[in-house]
Amino acid sequence: MKPTHVFQAEEIVAGYDNKTVIQGVSLAIPSNKISVIIGANACGKSTLIKTLSRLIKPISGKITLDGKLISKIPSKQLARILGLLPQSPIVPEGISVADLVGRGRFPHQSLLSGWTKKDYEAVAEAMRIMDITELANNNIDELSGGQRQRVWIAMALAQQTDILFLDEPTTFLDITYQIEILDLLTDLNRKHGTTIVMVLHDINLSARYADYIFALRKGKLIVEGEPSKVITSTLVKDIFGLDCLVIKDPVSGSPFTIPKGRYHVNDE
Amino acid sequence: MKNESIEFIMTGRRQRHRRWILVTSSLAVLSFILCCAMLLLGNTIYPVMDVIRALSGEQIQGASFAVNTIRLPRMLAGLFAGFAFGIAGNTFQTMLRNPLANPNVIGITTGSSAAAVFCIVILHTSGAIVSIASVIAGLATVVLIYILSRGNSFSIGRLILIGIGIQAMLGALISYLLLVGAEQDLPAAFRWLSGSLNGSEMHELPPLMLSVFICTPIVIMLGKHLSILELGEQSATSLGVNTNKTRIMLIVSSVCMISLATATTGPIAFVSFLSGPIAKRLVGVGFSNVIPAGLVGVNLVLAADLIGQFAFVARYPVGIITGIIGAPYLIFLLIRMNRRGEL
Numbered sequence: 001m002k003p004t005h006v007f008q009a010e011e012i013v014a015g016y017d018n019k020t021v022i023q024g025v026s027l028a029i030p031s032n033k034i035s036v037i038i039g040a041n042a043c044g045k046s047t048l049i050k051t052l053s054r055l056i057k058p059i060s061g062k063i064t065l066d067g068k069l070i071s072k073i074p075s076k077q078l079a080r081i082l083g084l085l086p087q088s089p090i091v092p093e094g095i096s097v098a099d100l101v102g103r104g105r106f107p108h109q110s111l112l113s114g115w116t117k118k119d120y121e122a123v124a125e126a127m128r129i130m131d132i133t134e135l136a137n138n139n140i141d142e143l144s145g146g147q148r149q150r151v152w153i154a155m156a157l158a159q160q161t162d163i164l165f166l167d168e169p170t171t172f173l174d175i176t177y178q179i180e181i182l183d184l185l186t187d188l189n190r191k192h193g194t195t196i197v198m199v200l201h202d203i204n205l206s207a208r209y210a211d212y213i214f215a216l217r218k219g220k221l222i223v224e225g226e227p228s229k230v231i232t233s234t235l236v237k238d239i240f241g242l243d244c245l246v247i248k249d250p251v252s253g254s255p256f257t258i259p260k261g262r263y264h265v266n267d268e
Numbered sequence: 269m270k271n272e273s274i275e276f277i278m279t280g281r282r283q284r285h286r287r288w289i290l291v292t293s294s295l296a297v298l299s300f301i302l303c304c305a306m307l308l309l310g311n312t313i314y315p316v317m318d319v320i321r322a323l324s325g326e327q328i329q330g331a332s333f334a335v336n337t338i339r340l341p342r343m344l345a346g347l348f349a350g351f352a353f354g355i356a357g358n359t360f361q362t363m364l365r366n367p368l369a370n371p372n373v374i375g376i377t378t379g380s381s382a383a384a385v386f387c388i389v390i391l392h393t394s395g396a397i398v399s400i401a402s403v404i405a406g407l408a409t410v411v412l413i414y415i416l417s418r419g420n421s422f423s424i425g426r427l428i429l430i431g432i433g434i435q436a437m438l439g440a441l442i443s444y445l446l447l448v449g450a451e452q453d454l455p456a457a458f459r460w461l462s463g464s465l466n467g468s469e470m471h472e473l474p475p476l477m478l479s480v481f482i483c484t485p486i487v488i489m490l491g492k493h494l495s496i497l498e499l500g501e502q503s504a505t506s507l508g509v510n511t512n513k514t515r516i517m518l519i520v521s522s523v524c525m526i527s528l529a530t531a532t533t534g535p536i537a538f539v540s541f542l543s544g545p546i547a548k549r550l551v552g553v554g555f556s557n558v559i560p561a562g563l564v565g566v567n568l569v570l571a572a573d574l575i576g577q578f579a580f581v582a583r584y585p586v587g588i589i590t591g592i593i594g595a596p597y598l599i600f601l602l603i604r605m606n607r608r609g610e611l
Contacts, residue, residue, distance in 0.1 A: 055502050079508025090365065090500035092553055096284065098277045099554035106496050107508040111489050115281070124274040133273045137280030159507065 001193040002162040004031040005066055005081065007052075012061030014051040020059060021047040023219040029163070032193040034186065036206040039216035040240050045199045046087065046167055048216065052197070053084040053165040079107035083161035087168050089152050091140055097151050098136040101126055104158030126157035130184060146177035153181065157188065164188075166198040170205070178202070182209045203240075207231050207254045215239050231255040281554065288555040295550075295563035299347070302570035306343035309578065310334055337470075345468035346569045346586070348476050349529035350539060353377075354565020355487055356522035357540025358547065358557055362498050363518060366424050368601050370541045371406075371526050372594075374431025377535035378438040379409030380527035384534075385442050385460045389449035398531050399475040406527035409434065410519060425605070455585075462587030463536030465573050476528040483521040484562070490518055491556035537587045538594020539568050545597075568593075 007029040015021040021044040029035055029052075037045045050056045052063060054070050063070050070078060083104075091100070104126070105119045115123075127133045130150040135143065140151060149169065156164055169185070170178040186209060188194050200206045206213065207227040215223040215230065217239045223230045233246045236257055249256035307319055314322075314331040322328045322335040357370040371377050383405030387398045413434060417427040439461070446457045458464045487494075493514045496504045504511050526540060546568075547560035572589035 050502075053506055055505050075505075075510050076508035079506065082506070084502070084506035086500070086502035086506070089503050090498075092365075092495075092498045094548070095553040096280065098280055099284070102281075103496060103499060104507065106492065109492065111492065120274050120278055124270070124277055127277070128270075128273055133276065136273075136277045137283075165506075 002032060002195070005162055005195065006031070006064075007066075007163060007195070008062075008064050009052060010062040010064070012051060012058040012063060014047055014056055014058040014061075016047075016056075021219050022051060022058075024061070025216075025219070025221045026061075027214060027221060027224065029195060029197055030212045031195050032189070033211040034189050034196045034209060035198075035212040035214060036210035037197070037199045037214045037216060038203060038206050038239065043216045043239070044219040045216055047219075049084075049165050049167050049197065049199050053082060054078070055084065055086075076107045079159065079161070081161055082163050082165070083156045083159045084165040085152055085156045085167065085169055087171070091148070093141065095140050096136070097132060097138050097140055097143070098123060098127070100140055100151060101154045101158050104155040107159060122158050122160055123154075126154040129157055129188060130154040146173055146180070149173060149177070149181060150184070153184070161194075163195040163197070166196065168199050168201060170200065170202075178205065185209075203231070203236065203257050204249070204254075207256065208249060208252045227254055231257065233257075284552055284554045288551045288560075291550045292560050292563065295547075295560060295567060299563055299566045299570070302567060302574065303343055303347060305574055306346065306570060307335060307339050309574065310339055341468045341470045341473060342465045342573070343570070344470075344473055344477070345533050346465050346573055347566055348473070348480050349465075349533040349536060350566035350569030351484070351562040352476065352480055352525035352529040352565070353536060353539040353569070354543035354547070355484060355558055355562040356526040357542075357565070358544030358561030359487055359494065359518050359522045360540075361544040362494050362557065363515060364424055364427070365498060365500075366428065366605075367541070367545050368428045368598075368605065369424060369431070370544070371522070372535065372538055372540045373435065373598065374413060374428060375433075375435030375438055376406050376409045376413075376431075376523060377526055377530045377540065378435045378442070380406040380530040381460050381535045382438045382442050382445070384531040385445045385449075389445055389453075389456065389460075394472075396475070399528055402531035403524055403527040406523040406530070407520070409438070410523060458585045458587070459534040461534070462585065462591055463530075463534035463539075464585030464587055465533055465569075466585055468533065472532055476525075476532045479524045479528045483525045484558075486521045487518065488556070488558050490514060491558045494518060494558070495556065534587065536569055537591035538598070539565050539590055542568060542590070542594050542597060 009025060009027050011024050011026050012022055013020055013024055025048060037048060039045045051058050101123050102115060102119065105122060127136060130153055132150050132154060153169065170181050182205060185196055189196050210227050213225060213227050213230050214221060215235060222238060223235055231246060233244050236242055236244045243260040245258045245260065246255050247258065312330065312334060318328050318331045319335050322331040360370045361367050380402040383401040384398050387393045387401050413427060413431050417430045419426060442460055446460060450456045455466055493509050496507050496509045497511065497514060501511055543561045543565040547557050547564045551557065551560045568590060569586060573586040576584040576586050576589045
């Protein structure tokens with residue numbers, strides 16, 4: 001099982017150039033759990049996850065891992081604890097699946113060495129979890145969108161970090177693949193204790209798969225907690241500006257949001 | 269099951285590694301053969317033993333002068349310049365993820381060349397000043413392209429177009445300097461416009477050789493970082509690469525090598541452009557492309573120089589031959605990029 005970590009953000013303000021997107025967010029990531037950040041488009045979800053995973057330097061505020069500022073931890077050392085799957089990763093043309101997954105081993109390798117036994121084990125393990133072992137020697141260009149996404153996650157897994165951030169890992173995927181990816185991530189969390197923090201678009205899938213929810217509105221954290229406690233029609237109205245009915249998901253028992261538009265609403 | 273999957277991954281990777289070794293050693297052997305050909309072939313073909321004895325310092329009528337004074341410096345200039353162009357071109361292309369983004373197309377070599385022309389043809393200096401000026405001019409060109417192409421957000425298409433513009437401007441500057449300073453000196457003009465190994469002299473080589481010996485290990489050591497940079501800024505950062513520091517180290521090492529190569533042979537057309545993509549085709553993607561790209565550069569330069577010297581009735585400088593090979597590929601890539609809407 002992965003060790004527990006204390007990962008905290010204190011009053012962070014972050015953004016791009018002169019536009020601040022995150023306006024003072026403080027949070028503590030629950031260790032060894034799955035957290036999901038939800039919010040409307042342009043509320044700063046992606047910026048928040050990029051800031052937490054040190055892709056963006058916060059303008060002010062502190063981000064600490066086990067009490068140390070992440071900006072002070074050597075980048076390779078930090079990369080052994082903290083991983084990120086970006087929203088649109090770039091594929092080098094013509095690379096084989098195994099070699100790409102193997103690049104996730106970078107923080108564990110020295111400058112000139114080839115793959116060690118450990119590297120092979122980690123790559124094989126990551127590919128087994130993502131169920132892409134048989135694709136190992138295929139060219140990445142030949143794969144479907146769903147398969148590619150699994151390869152990317154496998155690369156992040158090969159990095160063997162204790163904490164894994166994922167920025168919309170299910171975007172552009174069919175519903176079947178979305179469920180598959182979320183199940184695989186849940187496996188990872190349950191079996192290995194990996195702390196997972198992700199941004200998801202779908203509020204119902206978020207409510208079902210998250211142990212913990214962070215809800216953002218206009219760059220501020222407005223609610224946090226277990227889905228069953230925090231996802232209510234008031235919250236959905238608050239963050240999405242949408243009228244809705246929240247019922248109990250008959251499959252999982254988690255809160256299920258049914259939107260109410262201007263049409264197709266029964267007047268009973 | 270567990271061991272089977274490791275075995276499966278290992279087998280594939282070993283196969284790709286074998287291909288890498290096979291291709292790289294073949295390229296090295298071919299380079300060696302071409303180096304020998306450069307020493308053996310010429311106006312007079314001396315017996316092999318005579319060439320070897322001349323190289324080892326014995327005085328042999330005719331052969332000593334032809335081999336030691338003309339052919340050896342020519343061969344060494346081609347060898348080191350080709351290696352430098354190949355490695356530097358590949359570094360830029362991989363780092364910026366676009367084959368068009370190489371020092372030749374975006375004007376870095378033209379910048380170095382312009383500085384060398386200015387020092388040699390106008391100021392009549394030589395030696396260390398030329399080397400220093402060309403390295404500074406190369407780096408200054410990089411900075412200029414970077415500043416001009418920055419805009420609101422980084423775009424590789426914009427960087428390339430601005431680079432091509434700068435390349436054209438600096439090319440015109442070189443023509444002007446040659447017109448003013450070396451009106452009658454056609455060989456000099458050829459060297460500085462498209463690159464030539466004609467008239468290479470032993471005393472010109474040390475700066476280039478030194479830079480190759482120092483910078484190549486740096487680029488090789490950063491080879492793994494380079495392959496991570498290829499995954500984009502975000503993945504590279506989360507994998508623990510200090511992206512700015514790595515990029516600066518790679519750019520400075522590459523620019524040092526090509527600037528000094530340019531100050532020695534002129535900007536041999538398209539070698540830095542072709543080497544990386546050819547090497548990638550040959551060795552595949554999984555392993556470092558640095559050394560194969562350098563060797564492809566050597567082979568391109570030496571083969572093109574031999575073709576230029578002996579294949580036609582008249583003798584052509586190496587840059588004319590590499591230009592003929594490279595120009596169609598440049599046009600092909602521009603058309604492809606345009607079709608994909610990347611320009």
